[in-house]
Amino acid sequence: KPTGQKELRYGPITEAHRTDEAMERFRNYGLGQFIHWGLYAIPGNEWEGVSARGGAAASEWIRSWRGPTAPKNWATTYNNLYKQFNPTDFDAKRWAKQAKAMGAKYVIFTTKHHDGFAMWPSKYTDYNISQTPYKKDIVKEIVDAYDAEGIDVFLYFSILEWNNPNYMSAEPKTAEEKERFAKFLAYTRNQLLEQLENYPSIKGFWFDGTWDRSWVQAAEFTYNLEKELRTKHPGLIIGSRFRNDEYGKRHFDSNGRLLGDYEQGWERKLPADYSWLDGNDWDAVMTIPPNGWGYMKDWSGLYCKDTDDILDMLMQCVSMNGNFVLNFGPDGLGNMHPQEDKIAAEIGQWLAVNREAIYGAKHADLPVSKFGYYTQKQGNLYLTVFNRPVNNRIRIAIQKNAAAVPVRAQLLMNGSTLPVHHADIGLDLDKNTYYDIQLPAALETDRPFVIKMIMGVPN
Numbered sequence: 001k002p003t004g005q006k007e008l009r010y011g012p013i014t015e016a017h018r019t020d021e022a023m024e025r026f027r028n029y030g031l032g033q034f035i036h037w038g039l040y041a042i043p044g045n046e047w048e049g050v051s052a053r054g055g056a057a058a059s060e061w062i063r064s065w066r067g068p069t070a071p072k073n074w075a076t077t078y079n080n081l082y083k084q085f086n087p088t089d090f091d092a093k094r095w096a097k098q099a100k101a102m103g104a105k106y107v108i109f110t111t112k113h114h115d116g117f118a119m120w121p122s123k124y125t126d127y128n129i130s131q132t133p134y135k136k137d138i139v140k141e142i143v144d145a146y147d148a149e150g151i152d153v154f155l156y157f158s159i160l161e162w163n164n165p166n167y168m169s170a171e172p173k174t175a176e177e178k179e180r181f182a183k184f185l186a187y188t189r190n191q192l193l194e195q196l197e198n199y200p201s202i203k204g205f206w207f208d209g210t211w212d213r214s215w216v217q218a219a220e221f222t223y224n225l226e227k228e229l230r231t232k233h234p235g236l237i238i239g240s241r242f243r244n245d246e247y248g249k250r251h252f253d254s255n256g257r258l259l260g261d262y263e264q265g266w267e268r269k270l271p272a273d274y275s276w277l278d279g280n281d282w283d284a285v286m287t288i289p290p291n292g293w294g295y296m297k298d299w300s301g302l303y304c305k306d307t308d309d310i311l312d313m314l315m316q317c318v319s320m321n322g323n324f325v326l327n328f329g330p331d332g333l334g335n336m337h338p339q340e341d342k343i344a345a346e347i348g349q350w351l352a353v354n355r356e357a358i359y360g361a362k363h364a365d366l367p368v369s370k371f372g373y374y375t376q377k378q379g380n381l382y383l384t385v386f387n388r389p390v391n392n393r394i395r396i397a398i399q400k401n402a403a404a405v406p407v408r409a410q411l412l413m414n415g416s417t418l419p420v421h422h423a424d425i426g427l428d429l430d431k432n433t434y435y436d437i438q439l440p441a442a443l444e445t446d447r448p449f450v451i452k453m454i455m456g457v458p459n
């Protein structure tokens with residue numbers, strides 16, 4: 001124990017940089033799909049045609065919206081939505097094919113959000129999919145369909161439940177509260193073991209709703225549960241949102257060590273600088289509308305990200321060794337929002353051409369470029385250009401003592417070769433030297449594009 005470090009009983013269980021096959025796969029995903037689907041898809045962020053925008057934190061939180069058209073008996077009304085849940089257009093295979101065509105390598109699916117409704121026929125609660133007119137196991141349909149497309153499945157699981165009498169957010173104090181919360185913990189364990197039993201092909205859990213004091217004080221239980229899940233399911237990947245140490249430190253323990261296999265705090269925000277990540281694995285999850293994970297009927301009047309915005313974020317993440325996960329919020333019938341369909345198709349078209357700069361590509365240790373994002377793989381350096389200079393000259397700064405420099409360049413969009421010139425312009429002479437790549441003035445594209453540089457010894 002280094003000096004100044006606390007002795008911890010409930011610190012990390014896995015090593016900081018797992019090198020097993022499952023974790024190596026995770027590291028190379030690049031792009032993922034998030035799906036928020038549950039009862040909240042039915043109201044679609046509105047009651048009686050009035051949007052909850054600005055009221056509820058997000059569409060999947062509409063149960064807690066108290067706006068003018070919200071039902072008086074809001075909890076009962078919301079809870080009873082399950083009686084109407086009948087997504088007759090749902091076809092898991094269609095979603096999985098769409099995700100595949102988009103280029104997603106993993107999917108995170110909401111098996112149970114904060115409302116506590118289980119999208120699988122859980123033995124441990126009646127509040128589950130088998131009680132709906134739809135009846136069938138949606139989690140199984142998702143797992144099977146995505147497995148068939150070779151897309152790894154992660155299950156989103158909210159610990160906190162709004163609709164469970166045994167759940168409480170405060171620390172259980174009285175004997176009665178302690179007994180109830182112990183039941184809740186046992187129930188949580190049962191559901192998670194049930195999921196591992198039912199869906200043995202899953203690669204990991206994406207936990208949420210773990211911030212309440214009741215869960216935070218249960219550090220011994222959560223530590224043992226994480227161990228048990230990992231023992232039952234070797235290779236299982238769990239992010240840093242699951243549990244905390246005995247001092248209540250979440251994501252990172254009291255000694256600053258990551259709790260879990262990857263940093264899971266990048267939610268609708270991205271790290272500005274690679275150094276912030278401290279070499280940890282991570283993913284970033286992102287909505288297309290400003291803040292709405294579940295279905296929102298009405299996107300008007302909101303800035304919704306377009307394909308260029310998404311590609312920019314994707315490349316920012318991959319250039320810093322992170323996965324980018326784009327959220328979809330299907331409607332109550334099982335259809336994606338038309339804008340989601342459009343963006344998925346456009347991302348797919350772009351990735352079909354530029355894939356080698358993304359999958360398996362890593363951070364390149366070069367000065368940040370004002371033209372776009374660097375990635376590197378197998379001796380090649382890639383620059384995804386978002387900002388094209390007026391003189392069409394892409395200047396690459398390379399450390400002065402670098403063993404490899406750009407010797408040839410090519411455009412992934414059409415395979416054409418680009419001239420490379422050494423330009424020792426004399427700036428930061430001690431640190432960097434420069435290589436210029438000249439773009440054809442006639443290059444026509446309305447998307448970012450990738451320059452692939454073959455690296456070799458400087459001549």
Ligand code: JFZ
Binds near residue numbers: 209265267285293
């Ligand atoms: C949570 C949920 O409440 C939300 O509905 C959605 O499922 C999202 C993916 O996760 O929201 C969070 C959780 C954590 C942070 C912010 C929003 N955070 O750490 O900043």
